[in-house]
Amino acid sequence: ILNVEQSPQSLHVQEGDSTNFTCSFPSSNFYALHWYRWETAKSPEALFVMTLNGDEKKKGRISATLNTKEGYSYLYIKGSQPEDSATYLCAFRGGSEKLVFGKGTKLTVNP
Amino acid sequence: DAGVIQSPRHEVTEMGQEVTLRCKPISGHNSLFWYRQTMMRGLELLIYFNNNVPIDDSGMPEDRFSAKMPNASFSTLKIQPSEPRDSAVYFCANRRVMTGNTIYFGEGSWLTVV
Numbered sequence: 001i002l003n004v005e006q007s008p009q010s011l012h013v014q015e016g017d018s019t020n021f022t023c024s025f026p027s028s029n030f031y032a033l034h035w036y037r038w039e040t041a042k043s044p045e046a047l048f049v050m051t052l053n054g055d056e057k058k059k060g061r062i063s064a065t066l067n068t069k070e071g072y073s074y075l076y077i078k079g080s081q082p083e084d085s086a087t088y089l090c091a092f093r094g095g096s097e098k099l100v101f102g103k104g105t106k107l108t109v110n111p
Numbered sequence: 112d113a114g115v116i117q118s119p120r121h122e123v124t125e126m127g128q129e130v131t132l133r134c135k136p137i138s139g140h141n142s143l144f145w146y147r148q149t150m151m152r153g154l155e156l157l158i159y160f161n162n163n164v165p166i167d168d169s170g171m172p173e174d175r176f177s178a179k180m181p182n183a184s185f186s187t188l189k190i191q192p193s194e195p196r197d198s199a200v201y202f203c204a205n206r207r208v209m210t211g212n213t214i215y216f217g218e219g220s221w222l223t224v225v
Contacts, residue, residue, distance in 0.1 A: 032212045043115070043216040044202070051212070089154065097142055097206075098167065099214060103153035 002026055004092045006102035013080050014110050020076045021105040023090030027071035034091040034099060035064055035075055044089060047075075080109040113137075115217035117203050123223045129191040132220045134203030135184060142206040144214065145178055145188050149199045160186065193224045 005024045013019050025033065032051045038044040048057040053068040061078045077084055087106045091099040116135040124130055136143050144159040158168040163180045171178070175194070180186040190197055200219040206212070 034212070034214070036216075041218070043218045046213045046215070049212040091154075093212070096167070097144075097159055097161065098156055099144075100156070101146075101154035 002092060002094065002100045004090060004100050004102040006088075006090055006105050008105060009103070010106040010108070012108045012110060015080060015082060017080050017109075018076065018078045019080055019107070020074050021088060021107075023073045023075070023102055025071050025073070025090070025092035025100075026094065027069060029094040030068045030071075030092075031095060032093040033066055033068075033073050034093065035073070036089040036091065038087045038089055038104070039085075040087075047088075075105075077107070080107075082109045082111050085109050115203055115205055115215055117201075117217035117220050119220055120218065121221045121223075123225065124193055126194055126224055127192045128224075129189065130193045130197075130222060130224075132188040132201050132203075132222070134186045134188075134217060136186065136203070136205040137207075137215060138184070140205035140207045140215070141183065142214075143180060143186050144202075144204040144206075145186070146202040146204060146216075147199045148202060148219070154202070157188070190222075193222075195224045198223045 035047040036044040048064045050066040055066040063076045066073045085108050087104040089104045091101045118133045145157040146154050148154050157170045158178045160180045178188045202219045204214045204216045206214045
């Protein structure tokens with residue numbers, strides 16, 4: 001059974017703080033690691049798809065790193081804003097079409 | 112492009128009733144996934160199709176659940192009979208095989224079984 005763990009489960013930060021959270025996944029049979037942002041009552045929105053060890057991706061104030069050898073990825077948000085409040089999901093893809101999701105990190109940014 | 116369209120967006124039904132959730136995928140996206148989101152278990156893959164053919168239904172919880180994809184532009188997930196523990200958000204998602212890894216989600220169908 002594939003295990004994808006995210007930590008912390010939830011996080012409260014003040015506007016302007018920078019923050020990061022972790023996704024850990026199996027280090028064998030790796031194909032891709034996805035990050036999604038999900039606001040309740042909306043579609044989960046794709047942030048990044050990462051495939052290469054050492055990959056770093058950036059989208060505005062959000063960036064992510066990938067270490068496939070040790071099986072972890074970090075998501076960073078610089079200068080958090082209230083509109084960043086959402087649940088951030090990571091998902092591991094191994095040798096098949098399946099994406100196995102973590103339970104997410106729920107971020108709340110207080111103004 | 113309209114994105115992945117799911118219906119109904121919200122449904123409240125009584126235990127024992129049949130529930131049918133519908134998905135219209137993005138045109139040209141030939142992989143289709145049904146996921147269920149609950150607080151306890153997060154996002155779980157129920158079943159996925161490639162080119163309308165079911166590939167892996169090992170995530171379907173029990174025989175009360177069934178899914179079909181009669182053509183490239185329509186899929187259904189049916190629960191019969193429904194039970195309160197089926198209450199969850201059900202997402203349909205698509206990917207265009209061979210051209211990218213990104214999976215696009217619909218807005219979900221919020222099911223409450225009372």
